[in-house]
Amino acid sequence: MSTNVGLYIGSCGRCREAVHAGSSACQALGKLFHSACFTCTECGRGLTGEPFYLVSGRIYCDKDFLRSVVQPTPEVCGGCGLSIPDTVLQARGRSYHPSCFRCPTCRRALEGLPFSVGPDGQPYCLRDYHRRWAARCAACLEPICPLPGSKETTRIVISDRSYHVECYDRQVNHV
The missing domain is CATH 2.10.110.10 (Cysteine Rich Protein)
Known part of the structure; x- marks a missing residue:
């Protein structure tokens, strides 16, 4: 009995498992990813076909990039903490x-x-x-x-x- 697995085309840039032809995959950053693995570091939203940002090796969706990276974390008051x-x-x-x-x-x-x-x-x-x-x-x-x-x-x-x-x-x- 044979399984319906397509031709091996590479390994996922995130999970390192095999990516087969016909499976849901994408290419980004010069690597191949399972679509389920190409997600925002912060919220986990799938980024296949979506705009994304790479900062210090971490991938962000546009919303989390603006919230987490562009806007600095709030300052802490030296008076009240x-x-x-x-x-x-x-x-x-x-x-x-x-x-x-x-x-x-x-x-x-x-x-x-x-x-x-x-x-x-x-x-x-x-x-x-x-x-x-x-x-x-x-x-x-x-x-x-x-x-x-x-x-x-x-x-x-x-x-x-x-x-x-x-x-x-x-x-x-x-x-």
Whole structure:
């Protein structure tokens, strides 16, 4: 008794089994495939006669190519740890939801605002950064901060003690 198997024409580029003439097969990427083996890596949809994409040895249908390869995986927020599906704020080499990039002291959103990173690695609004991390005046014990609207400040340092210019002047004039 003979089986109705056609002439051997090659082996499948995926499963390596024989492909016979008359069986459902296709040629792609310079190889022969059983039609059932020539499928999308992601969804398994048959790609015989369909557009496909080859990326790093993996075959994708057009839908999965756009979803998996072209669109990168969502960023993960450095503040809350959840994925960021839309607007990504990049700061300090990390990604954030705009609403999660906040000063840890006052909880004010820092998107679009100047900020400083404290020694603890956290971003602070300038007001809280200076209140918490700025040098303190040895005379009045207040932080030495820029005046409102200014980005710089001047301090006098003598023997590892910092002074506001005005406090140092008062100190010197009263000696």
